[in-house]
Amino acid sequence: MQKSLFVIGMIVFASISINFAFSQEIGLSTFQETAQFFVDKSISKNVTASITLQTTSIQEMKIPSELEQKIRESGNISAVTLTNQNQCILGVDNQSCILINVKRNPEDKNFLQIQNTTLRVANQFIDDINQVFDTNAKLHSTFIHSNDETSMALETSGIISGKGTVSAVYTMPMEDTSSMYEKISALLIPKEIREDGGFYDVARNLSINENAKMTFSIIPSETKSLMQLRLTAIYPNTAPSITEINPLKFLKTDELKRSKYFSSGNYPLNSIIQVVILSPEDTKVSDVKGNILPTQMIGNEMIPTDITKAGWVFDPMEGQRIQGKYIFGDKSSVRSEELVFSLGGEHLKVDNTKIEFDESIAVVTIITIVAIAAALFYLKGYRK
Template sequence: MYRVFAIIAIAIASFGISQADSQELQFATFQEMGQVLIDQQISNNVTASITLQSTSNQEMKIPSDVEQKIRENPQIISVILTNEERCILGVFDQACILINVSQHPDWKGINAIQDGTRMIGDSLIDDINRVFDTNAEFHSVYIHHSDEANKLLDTSGVVSGRGTVSAVYVMPLEDTMSMYEKISSILIPKVIRDSGGFYENAKKMSSDPNASMTFSIIPRDNASLFQLKLSIDYPNAADKVSTIKPLEFLHADELRRSSYFSGGFYPLNSLLQVVVLSPESTSIEKVRGSLMDTHLIDEEKIPTDVTQTGWIFDPDSGEKIEGKFLFGKESVVKSEDLEFTLTGFGGEFTEKPIIENVDVEENYESMIIVAIIAIVAIGAALYYLKGYRKSA
């Protein structure tokens, strides 16, 4: 994971939206991603999401002093604003701000952990409330005990897991449509909102009764990663999927890139990602659209021609299948061109009603998994960029 962010820092320092007058391969600080997680291992849920993210506070308008204050505290892992149902143990029908920190070696015992975590949270909450026009108040300190999500996705625990503690602040619950509209208007400049793309898909998805939104600030040495995510959960749906139709879960017939990238060639700034976690080994069986030509660099599949449109599956077999769809020179893709099947999968997708007694730790893990794969996706895009330039 740290290697991924090192690549991000190097690439983002070199390539920006200001270079849009050139038609050579470029990478901008702003990214749009569609994601579908089909999880048969932990929750048996399908989670579909649209994530908009950037490392620039010109594209996600977090005040520089607040971002710096978060980034300069080495214990802060992330700051998360969410209306996810039951975001943490003991919270019901309220929205949350979670200030996630790593345990300090000097914190001996539960009281020291709680006091130290709250002190860090209290030092930030007024700034966070000011930025988002909220009035969140302290609720509790929550100590995370599970590493399952991190182990499953081969991450280092930098987002969640054992050793992470959350200072939890709560506020009145707001419906997802109005909350997404409010937060996106605060964060995202009008030029990006007016450029359509995945943002339009997210706005439409926000009216779904099972939709939720999350905004995350993930600090790193030289820049923070800002993520605005709109997601829909389909409980107990994963084992009902046979033919994988990603846009069906995103309530869309097509996926169109943002015109924000129209001034240059930014093929890696719009991605669709599908992750399948299976209890048994499986493999790609049929792909309705195109597979991209790839070659291996450092045991990673790298596209040989990013002007092509199609899928890269890596890995393409085993208990975890991960596919990324690249638009190439195209600006839109139709639903039927994204379908694929895996060996040994079950029946057709059927949406089931939400089960009320959801395990809270499992619910939080599912939320964090989606955040983790978004981080991995930006790392993959930049690795493609690095590998493509290296092989050119």
């Protein structure tokens, strides 16, 4: 509860923080590129490498304004998702899916009532959604989300799925990831962003991986919607043996460059690398090859004291759940060897500076919240 209140407080505080940031010539773009690396030693035993491109601007992901407004103002939709994930929902096999997630009406007491309410809401949107995605998805079923094991393991609540959500599932023939990613990115992402490279190029190259899958989501809030295009590659049963973390190895690249879309200004927080490690027993971060940023604790969050420098922030850095975020600062790229660290070994000492609260530091928290939301989308996603 305390953490939720802190997050809400930070969001309310965003406009003040952003104005302060701009006065320091640090900008925030609505477009963000995030690389995630998830090592799950506890549940799935898989390693998952993902690239997420996301924005709240319908100019940067071209959703018709009428549809975005209709979804947002309905008040009943928690997410709209297009995916070619295998078994996007229980009972669906070898088909691509469009899922319209509807908030469950507490007055519905049985499955028939739940199904009728869900379809009454979802059927208002599917024709428009098919038109935007150039698809022809047909109703398959409804699915009631009763729990989310991975969300529970990460101590998060189900934003995309989880108890209180019902999916109207529409299916269509399975499409290979490479062609689907090309098609959807061409439809939604402006040519300017696609030609500016960065994380987009890495995702495009990763899409040919035999275990790669694509997901696009619209997640509405009261005033705007978050659009996310995600390319995910899963490496089954590889997590238990990993003791050295090398994120770019699983993204099939030796260097991760930022998008040139940010070259017109100073946007140190719009490209982020995130690593999440779940372990059945306590472990810790050690032998970090790159830079570790000095930090301060604000509202139970570890925040870097200088966002213009490149480096890691680990929070927590030991235990059964480890999370690290790499901030590019003033750098335009990072090489694979700069991101390597180990699990186990000697305890890592970090300079956690005690200083007075700085308004500009709150900007990092706002961006980190968005980055974590992107990363956790897969973790709360649709799986068997």
